[in-house]
Amino acid sequence: MKKRPVYSIVVPMYNEEASIQALYDRLVAVMDSTGEPWEFVMVDDGSADRTADLIKDYAEQDQRVRPVLLARNFGHQIAVTAGLDHAHGNAVVIIDADLQDPPEVILDLIEKWKEGYEVVYAQRAARAGESRFKLWTAGLFYRLINRITTMKIPLDTGDFRLLDRKVVDVLNQMREKHRFLRGMSVWVGFKQAGVKYERAARYAGKTHYTFSKMVKLATTAITGFSFFPLQVATYLGFTAAGVSLIAIPVIVVMRLLGNHEFLGQASTLLATLFLGGVQLIFLGILGEYIGRIYDEVRDRPLYILREGPED
Ligand code: UDP
Numbered sequence: 001m002k003k004r005p006v007y008s009i010v011v012p013m014y015n016e017e018a019s020i021q022a023l024y025d026r027l028v029a030v031m032d033s034t035g036e037p038w039e040f041v042m043v044d045d046g047s048a049d050r051t052a053d054l055i056k057d058y059a060e061q062d063q064r065v066r067p068v069l070l071a072r073n074f075g076h077q078i079a080v081t082a083g084l085d086h087a088h089g090n091a092v093v094i095i096d097a098d099l100q101d102p103p104e105v106i107l108d109l110i111e112k113w114k115e116g117y118e119v120v121y122a123q124r125a126a127r128a129g130e131s132r133f134k135l136w137t138a139g140l141f142y143r144l145i146n147r148i149t150t151m152k153i154p155l156d157t158g159d160f161r162l163l164d165r166k167v168v169d170v171l172n173q174m175r176e177k178h179r180f181l182r183g184m185s186v187w188v189g190f191k192q193a194g195v196k197y198e199r200a201a202r203y204a205g206k207t208h209y210t211f212s213k214m215v216k217l218a219t220t221a222i223t224g225f226s227f228f229p230l231q232v233a234t235y236l237g238f239t240a241a242g243v244s245l246i247a248i249p250v251i252v253v254m255r256l257l258g259n260h261e262f263l264g265q266a267s268t269l270l271a272t273l274f275l276g277g278v279q280l281i282f283l284g285i286l287g288e289y290i291g292r293i294y295d296e297v298r299d300r301p302l303y304i305l306r307e308g309p310e311d
């Protein structure tokens with residue numbers, strides 16, 4: 001194996017042909033200014049455009065570029081995982097391809113790393129070009145996850161972060177199929193610190209995180225780190241049983257006292273519908289967990305490489 005570079009920059013790319021040149025230029029300028037050896041792990045997540053070809057061109061011209069080409073689109077979290085698997089650096093930086101995370105911030109991350117922090121996450125102070133709805137749902141999500149899990153995921157962080165080699169080695173051993181990397185990198189512990197930055201608007205193209213993908217990622221985060229949704233069924237069950245325990249004698253007594261109009265058909269129907277609905281919801285939640293168990297048991301590879309770097 002080649003000598004380890006000090007830094008690896010891991011970039012997942014899905015249909016990013018319009019951003020890649022600007023990204024390359026800015027990253028090279030920033031990383032060369034460190035004066036230390038570094039490598040650029042470009043992951044193509046099964047793009048339909050020319051991204052994969054461009055990556056191969058860069059790899060030919062520039063020895064520091066390590067091309068990791070996936071056989072199809074596996075999604076952002078898996079693409080980053082593939083990049084982490086192929087990164088050699090003592091510090092590994094994960095950054096988006098669309099220049100929403102300004103490469104210049106990497107220097108701040110590195111500075112913290114040199115102070116001895118092992119996970120340095122970039123924390124958004126402001127976000128340009130994002131809809132109100134996205135900001136609101138993101139805020140709600142982080143509050144929820146911090147309430148129901150034992151970890152504290154810092155607010156307003158994405159996957160833009162620096163990980164020390166020790167942390168990357170641990171993450172690379174955690175082969176769970178449904179991955180929420182920003183949660184996993186908090187879960188591992190180590191010394192963590194944040195750096196504030198202003199998130200820019202996308203350089204070109206549009207987001208690949210549709211609403212349904214965001215819901216999927218949120219579900220992965222919750223089921224991956226908490227049993228709370230399962231436990232809610234127990235709480236609700238006890239509440240419903242408690243209410244009936246009180247209601248039953250009350251109704252019996254009222255009936256005995258001659259009140260025959262107390263319970264109508266409508267209230268019977270409502271109670272049945274309500275409980276039926278609640279039961280179906282919890283069947284669905286059980287299904288989410290069971291599906292994930294099935295994925296783990298089946299144990300397919302996390303991703304398939306079409307082409308990887310030579311070493
Ligand atoms: N991405 C990927 N695979 C996907 C979707 C996205 O590798 O299936 C990459 C994308 O190229 C970008 C990063 O993940 O570098 C973040 O995606 P995007 O900018 O669309 O998300 P947003 O910033 O809007 O949350």
Ligand code: MG
Binds near residue numbers: 202
């Ligand atoms: Mg983006």
